[in-house]
Amino acid sequence: MRYLLAIAVLAITVLFGWPAAAAPPSCASVGATVDGPLCHLHAAGPMYTLDMTFPADYPDEQPLIDYVTQNRDGFINVAQASGPRDHPYQMEATTEQQFSGQPPHNTRSVVLKFFQDVGGSRTSTWYKAFNYNLGSKQPITFDTLFAPGTSPLDAIFPLVQRDLARQNAMGAAILPSNGLDPSHYQNFAITDDQLIFYFAPGEMLPAFAGPCQAQVARNAIPPLAI
Numbered sequence: 001m002r003y004l005l006a007i008a009v010l011a012i013t014v015l016f017g018w019p020a021a022a023a024p025p026s027c028a029s030v031g032a033t034v035d036g037p038l039c040h041l042h043a044a045g046p047m048y049t050l051d052m053t054f055p056a057d058y059p060d061e062q063p064l065i066d067y068v069t070q071n072r073d074g075f076i077n078v079a080q081a082s083g084p085r086d087h088p089y090q091m092e093a094t095t096e097q098q099f100s101g102q103p104p105h106n107t108r109s110v111v112l113k114f115f116q117d118v119g120g121s122r123t124s125t126w127y128k129a130f131n132y133n134l135g136s137k138q139p140i141t142f143d144t145l146f147a148p149g150t151s152p153l154d155a156i157f158p159l160v161q162r163d164l165a166r167q168n169a170m171g172a173a174i175l176p177s178n179g180l181d182p183s184h185y186q187n188f189a190i191t192d193d194q195l196i197f198y199f200a201p202g203e204m205l206p207a208f209a210g211p212c213q214a215q216v217a218r219n220a221i222p223p224l225a226i
Contacts, residue, residue: 025065027056030072038095041072044088048079052093058110060132060139067128068093071114078118090117098189098196104135107226109189111198113211125211127198129187133226140226142185147225153180155221160197163214164205172205179204190226193218 027039034040034056041052050072058064071091079089091114098109110130117123131140138144146152157179164174178184187198195216201207204214218224 025061030065030069041068043072043076045076045080047082047084048076048089048091050075050091052091052112054093054095054112055097055110058130058132059108059134059137060130063139064110064112064130067112075116075118082119085119089119091115096189098191100190100192101135101226105226106134107140107190108132108134111187111189111196113198122207124201126200127187127211129189129198131188131190135226140190142182142188145188145224145226146222150222152222153182153185156185156195156197156216159216159220160204160214163216164212167212168205168209172209174204190224195221 027034027041030039030041031043032039032041032052032054035053037056038053039056041050041054043050052068052072054064054068071093075089075091082089093112093114096111096113098111100107100109108131112128112130113125114128115123115125132138133140157174157176161174161179184199184203185197189196189198195218196213197216198213199205199211201210205212
């Protein structure tokens, strides 16, 4: 009987594919609608509004969908559990994309920028980047971006410091303890000519400087391992 049941399950899988629960993630799986190349997720209640856009066709969609879902659910739970206020709680996520290389050795970068207001004296803004090697079909992280045994931050930190100083009228310096800490460089995008690093308020510069980004020429740093 077990043998016959296994054959029946296999036959159904071959003919019709896996059940819907095993299907790849999509806009619809998080209640979003397709708007051209983007998913648009909108939710609203008496106490909150939420709007997110993110790619509908990112090749490594599951981690991206998981992050969107985690932040959507966390925000709505906080907003619904909080007391009344004179304006709604708010979450917004926008998306930026970059590409580099030519097939089959090309990459794709997606950077989500989140804004959240759940009360208190300050709002919060942060970035979340996803990078993917379309040739090897593997995600790219800062730990895998450069060849093992290299010290890329020795070259990257002075360039980031210079670019942020150029943008920041207050001329705030970056402490080496921050500038040489890899944890601050996890959100980046790859282009043919540059790495673009994204920093939340207070991550590199003082919080009053707001969110910022720094562009680093690829020919000025160790070669990328992609």
